[in-house]
Amino acid sequence: DAKTTQPPSMDCAEGRAANLPCNHSTISGNEYVYWYRQIHSQGPQYIIHGLKNNETNEMASLIITEDRKSSTLILPHATLRDTAVYYCIVRGTGTASKLTFGTGTRLQVTL
Amino acid sequence: EPEVTQTPSHQVTQMGQEVILRCVPISNHLYFYWYRQILGQKVEFLVSFYNNEISEKSEIFDDQFSVERPDGSNFTLKIRSTKLEDSAMYFCASSVGTREKLFFGSGTQLSVL
Numbered sequence: 001d002a003k004t005t006q007p008p009s010m011d012c013a014e015g016r017a018a019n020l021p022c023n024h025s026t027i028s029g030n031e032y033v034y035w036y037r038q039i040h041s042q043g044p045q046y047i048i049h050g051l052k053n054n055e056t057n058e059m060a061s062l063i064i065t066e067d068r069k070s071s072t073l074i075l076p077h078a079t080l081r082d083t084a085v086y087y088c089i090v091r092g093t094g095t096a097s098k099l100t101f102g103t104g105t106r107l108q109v110t111l
Numbered sequence: 112e113p114e115v116t117q118t119p120s121h122q123v124t125q126m127g128q129e130v131i132l133r134c135v136p137i138s139n140h141l142y143f144y145w146y147r148q149i150l151g152q153k154v155e156f157l158v159s160f161y162n163n164e165i166s167e168k169s170e171i172f173d174d175q176f177s178v179e180r181p182d183g184s185n186f187t188l189k190i191r192s193t194k195l196e197d198s199a200m201y202f203c204a205s206s207v208g209t210r211e212k213l214f215f216g217s218g219t220q221l222s223v224l
Contacts, residue, residue, distance in 0.1 A: 032210070043115075043202050043215030044154060087154075091210075098144065098167060099213060101154040 004088045009106040012082075018075040020105050022088030025069040032091050033064060034099060035073045037084040044087065044101070047073065078109045113137045115216035117203050123222045124193055132188045132219045134203030143186045144204040144213060145178065147171070154202070160186065161209075193223045 005023040012018040024033065034049040048055055048062045050071075055062045061074040075082055087104040091097055116135040124130050136143055145157040159166040160178055177189045186205075190197055200220050204213040 034212070038154070041148070041200055041218070041220075043204075043217050044213075046212040046214065049212060094167070094209075097209060098156045098159055100156060101146075103153060 004090055004102055006086075006088050006102065006105045008103065009108070011108050011110060012075075012078045014079055014109055014111055015077055018073075018078040018082065018107055018109070020073040020075075020086050020088075020107065021070065022072070023070045024088070024090050027068050027090050028093075029068075030093050033062070033068075033071050034089045034091050035060070035062065036087045036089065036099070036101075037082075038087070038104070039081075039084040044099075047086075049091075078107075080109050080111070083107060083109045113214075115203055115205055115214050117201075117216035117219050119219060120217070121220045121222070123224065126195060126223055127192050130190050130193055130221065132190075132201050132203075132221070134186045134188075134205075134216060135184055136186055136203065136205030137207075137214055138184070140205035140207050140214075142166075142206045142209060142211075143178075143180070144206075145188045146202040146204065146215075147199040148202065148218075149196075149199045157188070190221075193221075195223050197221060198223045 035047040036044040038044045050062045064071045085104040085106050089099050118133045143160040148154045158168040158172045175191045179187050200218045202218045204215045206213045
């Protein structure tokens with residue numbers, strides 16, 4: 001699976017957009033980019049995933065560059081409950097392909 | 112929304128004892144996973160399971176570990192002889208398809224004394 005690089009921590013004011021970057025320069029053509037988050041020691045929570053087009057759901061937007069070497073997760077209006085560790089994961093293509101978690105970005109949302 | 116259920120939420124055991132961690136994946140899911148997270152460290156992949164057999168396992172998943180789907184609803188992780196370093200939060204996950212998102216349970220905190 002391709003390696004990802006994320007900043008270790010970020011801050012965001014409540015109500016503002018949180019933009020979390022991720023580099024995945026060795027991604028292969030058929031590998032997806034997934035974003036998960038983990039609040040305290042709870043189970044990781046799915047946010048969004050994409051292959052090459054930008055994606056949006058009720059939680060967030062995912063912007064993938066045209067060369068697919070990087071992506072940005074956007075939380076449009078961050079709240080205190082969005083404080084968590086956010087993981088950018090490039091997922092392989094095998095049967096029952098696993099998610100490989102890195103160290104992620106610790107997002108702190110403040111008043 | 113359907114969810115992955117794990118029991119117990121906390122398990123305390125003595126070193127050398129066998130433990131079984133239990134998971135009920137989402138009912139129409141076909142792919143099952145175990146992960147663990149030692150306090151303050153990354154979430155680590157242990158094993159994936161599909162069609163009643165292991166698809167992939169990590170170096171952590173040695174002969175002390177085994178998985179089983181004993182019936183149509185449960186998915187278990189057994190540790191035969193626990194060690195102090197097995198103390199961790201263990202997460203079960205499932206997905207409906209090989210490219211579909213994984214849903215994680217809330218975890219079982221295992222403490223080996």
